[in-house]
Amino acid sequence: MELVIVSPSGILSQVSIEKITFPGEEGSFTVLPGHASLIAHLRSGVIDYTVTGQPSTQLVIQSGFVRVHEDQIDVCVELSETEKGEKV
Numbered sequence: 001m002e003l004v005i006v007s008p009s010g011i012l013s014q015v016s017i018e019k020i021t022f023p024g025e026e027g028s029f030t031v032l033p034g035h036a037s038l039i040a041h042l043r044s045g046v047i048d049y050t051v052t053g054q055p056s057t058q059l060v061i062q063s064g065f066v067r068v069h070e071d072q073i074d075v076c077v078e079l080s081e082t083e084k085g086e087k088v
Helices: none
Strands: 002-007 010-016 019-024 027-031 038-042 045-050 057-069 072-079
Touching: 010 057, 019 038
Parallel strands: 002 072
Antiparallel strands: 002 010, 019 027, 019 045, 038 057, 045 057, 057 072
16 A cells, blocks of 8 residues: 655655554544545544554654545644654
8 A cells, every 4th residue: 555644844754554543533443455445534643554564653643634545545634743843
């Protein structure tokens, strides 16, 4: 699956991944290859994704949206204050 994560400051990640877990508005959900198309609102929490052969990567977000379509995952996020390098 191809993942692109963007924020107002630009592209944060553009990689091929095995799986990804999102903090959805109705609870966390995981996307695996072949997942049905969807658009979802993301709440404050952690996006956790796995690139083949590497440990998982976590990104703390304040909010956002995700679009999944034919193994392409496009994510637009607002980072949490800690991810921006500011004090909370």
